[in-house]
Amino acid sequence: MKNLITGAAGCIGSELAEALVARGQDVIGVDNLSSGKMEHLATVLGKSNFRFVEADLEEPSAMDRVIQGVNMVWHLAANPDVKFSEGDETNKDLRQNTLCTYNVLEAMRRNGTRKLAFSSTSAVYGLSKLQPIPEEAAFPHPISLYGATKLGCEALISAFQNLFGMQCWIFRFANIVGPKVRKRGRTVIGDFILKLRQDPRKLPILGDGKQAKSYLLSEECVEAMLFVVEHARAPVNIYNLGCDDSLEVTAIAGMVAEAMGLRGVEYEFAGGDGGWPGDVARFCLDVSAINRLGWKARHNSAEAVSRAIRSTLAAMNEAAGAGALPACKP
Amino acid sequence: MKNLITGAAGCIGSELAEALVARGQDVIGVDNLSSGKMEHLATVLGKSNFRFVEADLEEPSAMDRVIQGVNMVWHLAANPDVKFSEGDETNKDLRQNTLCTYNVLEAMRRNGTRKLAFSSTSAVYGLSKLQPIPEEAAFPHPISLYGATKLGCEALISAFQNLFGMQCWIFRFANIVGPKVRKRGRTVIGDFILKLRQDPRKLPILGDGKQAKSYLLSEECVEAMLFVVEHARAPVNIYNLGCDDSLEVTAIAGMVAEAMGLRGVEYEFAGGDGGWPGDVARFCLDVSAINRLGWKARHNSAEAVSRAIRSTLAAMNEAAGAGALPACKP
Numbered sequence: 001m002k003n004l005i006t007g008a009a010g011c012i013g014s015e016l017a018e019a020l021v022a023r024g025q026d027v028i029g030v031d032n033l034s035s036g037k038m039e040h041l042a043t044v045l046g047k048s049n050f051r052f053v054e055a056d057l058e059e060p061s062a063m064d065r066v067i068q069g070v071n072m073v074w075h076l077a078a079n080p081d082v083k084f085s086e087g088d089e090t091n092k093d094l095r096q097n098t099l100c101t102y103n104v105l106e107a108m109r110r111n112g113t114r115k116l117a118f119s120s121t122s123a124v125y126g127l128s129k130l131q132p133i134p135e136e137a138a139f140p141h142p143i144s145l146y147g148a149t150k151l152g153c154e155a156l157i158s159a160f161q162n163l164f165g166m167q168c169w170i171f172r173f174a175n176i177v178g179p180k181v182r183k184r185g186r187t188v189i190g191d192f193i194l195k196l197r198q199d200p201r202k203l204p205i206l207g208d209g210k211q212a213k214s215y216l217l218s219e220e221c222v223e224a225m226l227f228v229v230e231h232a233r234a235p236v237n238i239y240n241l242g243c244d245d246s247l248e249v250t251a252i253a254g255m256v257a258e259a260m261g262l263r264g265v266e267y268e269f270a271g272g273d274g275g276w277p278g279d280v281a282r283f284c285l286d287v288s289a290i291n292r293l294g295w296k297a298r299h300n301s302a303e304a305v306s307r308a309i310r311s312t313l314a315a316m317n318e319a320a321g322a323g324a325l326p327a328c329k330p
Numbered sequence: 331m332k333n334l335i336t337g338a339a340g341c342i343g344s345e346l347a348e349a350l351v352a353r354g355q356d357v358i359g360v361d362n363l364s365s366g367k368m369e370h371l372a373t374v375l376g377k378s379n380f381r382f383v384e385a386d387l388e389e390p391s392a393m394d395r396v397i398q399g400v401n402m403v404w405h406l407a408a409n410p411d412v413k414f415s416e417g418d419e420t421n422k423d424l425r426q427n428t429l430c431t432y433n434v435l436e437a438m439r440r441n442g443t444r445k446l447a448f449s450s451t452s453a454v455y456g457l458s459k460l461q462p463i464p465e466e467a468a469f470p471h472p473i474s475l476y477g478a479t480k481l482g483c484e485a486l487i488s489a490f491q492n493l494f495g496m497q498c499w500i501f502r503f504a505n506i507v508g509p510k511v512r513k514r515g516r517t518v519i520g521d522f523i524l525k526l527r528q529d530p531r532k533l534p535i536l537g538d539g540k541q542a543k544s545y546l547l548s549e550e551c552v553e554a555m556l557f558v559v560e561h562a563r564a565p566v567n568i569y570n571l572g573c574d575d576s577l578e579v580t581a582i583a584g585m586v587a588e589a590m591g592l593r594g595v596e597y598e599f600a601g602g603d604g605g606w607p608g609d610v611a612r613f614c615l616d617v618s619a620i621n622r623l624g625w626k627a628r629h630n631s632a633e634a635v636s637r638a639i640r641s642t643l644a645a646m647n648e649a650a651g652a653g654a655l656p657a658c659k660p
Binding site: 084090091094098099102105106109124126135136137138139140141142143144145147148149151152155156158159160162163236238277278 | 414420421424428429432435436439454456465466467468469470471472473474475477478479481482485486488489490492493566568607608
């Protein structure tokens with residue numbers, strides 16, 4: 001089995017590479033290193049069944065250089081920033097998510113590669129009236145450019161699957177947390193640690209702190225992807241990937257403060273429902289489909305976040321205060 | 331009220347322009363004339379409240395030249411070909427549907443234009459288990475590049491609406507038929523007329539002839555769009571637009587033959603479920619939502635097709651055998 005992982009130097013991509021290489025499979029890892037980091041690949045670089053290629057999938061011919069002989073593509077490369085901030089280009093997600101996914105699909109079609117696993121997101125659902133959110137029960141209305149363009153990816157995959165005889169596994173991720181670290185504090189855990197290191201007495205919190213989301217450890221995310229690809233045999237297989245509960249942001253703040261040994265931290269809420277425009281402030285995924293298939297997360301949201309806080313703090317101490325912060329994004 | 335219609339020289343766009351101009355509203359019509367035709371605009375060209383601009387929306391700055399002062403955009407420009415044929419570029423729909431819609435949305439955002447009506451399609455649903463198909467009851471799985479990229483458009487509109495405070499009306503069209511004519515026989519009515527003129531004894535029919543779809547006259551389509559925009563006041567308003575039944579392809583063949591005065595035509599079925607790869611062979615739209623809003627199609631599918639056959643034949647006779655054929659697409 002020859003695998004191609006896009007976004008291989010990211011948090012999930014690198015853990016997936018490690019898992020596949022450990023199984024003795026051939027893996028080509030592709031990344032443009034815009035947010036992925038080579039050190040994430042430390043455990044597989046040099047292994048005879050792993051090869052890394054730096055390439056940007058926005059370049060239509062980039063895939064052609066690496067796809068020969070590949071049986072299975074794990075397309076994880078994407079804009080890792082769920083937030084749209086004032087001044088951002090409004091087509092960043094369109095380019096890095098939808099257009100790159102088209103480039104991947106088209107290269108697969110030309111090369112005759114038939115199997116694709118894709119990292120979609122719970123953000124495709126938008127503000128769902130059904131909670132927990134099942135995979136198939138409602139038409140999605142994404143409220144972020146990230147979620148919208150990931151839905152555009154899913155739709156393209158669905159059409160390519162039908163037109164060109166592919167087989168696809170689409171994973172709608174909960175918020176993924178884990179030990180891999182990077183410098184920018186884009187995740188709630190890293191954000192809180194960074195802020196509390198700057199000022200241990202008070203913690204600014206986006207929104208009203210009542211945002212509540214599902215969390216899953218990156219190691220379990222990778223395990224679940226491998227399990228589903230092995231066990232789900234439909235032409236298109238779509239699974240929510242998370243645990244069956246959610247966790248409030250304020251609870252995470254308390255867990256971070258406690259793990260840092262801080263007491264009496266004052267929370268300063270920015271106010272408003274969501275953390276940022278396009279934020280789906282409260283959601284919980286219906287994971288009964290993947291449970292029925294035979295896989296269940298071993299940690300609930302609080303346990304996953306707790307472990308991620310500890311591993312993040314450990315990694316930051318190891319990085320000797322270099323400002324490294326958790327990398328994983330939903 | 332200043333309106334901008336993209337795809338204004340198309341079948342639906344030109345009828346919409348006529349309706350808005352007749353109401354005394356200002357209309358700017360934009361079209362790249364790749365499939366639209368200037369003669370469709372004969373009734374409005376020269377009117378003081380209508381202006382035509384030839385422009386291609388794939389060019390990101392094209393919209394900037396026309397959007398100043400516009401309150402309401404009717405974005406109908408799209409790849410009119412639902413079929414993907416061997417040899418077609420696989421990114422044609424992505425470019426002409428999703429990317430052009432992004433360009434429209436981004437120009438609206440920069441210009442502060444807040445109202446958008448969009449011609450989506452029943453093809454976004456793909457192979458729905460629910461028949462007739464309601465707007466909100468299931469996650470869509472498009473099976474054509476046309477349907478997939480229109481779903482990508484809807485998702486982008488949903489995100490822009492939320493992030494930038496727009497108001498949107500999304501119409502999922504049934505198969506639209508009508509009197510406007512063009513040279514290429516892409517629609518079932520035009521295709522059958524053309525074939526029967528070539529050989530009145532036999533008629534090749536795609537698929538098994540049991541394909542059954544919902545049909546709506548273009549004049550009623552335009553009427554419904556205007557009605558919904560006037561009466562539906564949510565931030566995002568999504569409506570199936572059609573009648574409540576469907577009509578089999580073989581029945582249409584019989585109606586065309588009869589209208590042409592032919593008897594004993596032999597049908598030659600190509601076989602297979604759908605007319606082409608990505609064809610949703612059988613569907614019927616749930617139109618109870620638009621009915622509840624207060625609008626109902628005056629003609630069922632058979633009546634709409636019957637009228638379209640007559641108007642098409644009349645237009646072709648008028649065009650004195652110049653090969654003109656019906657233009658409207660779902």
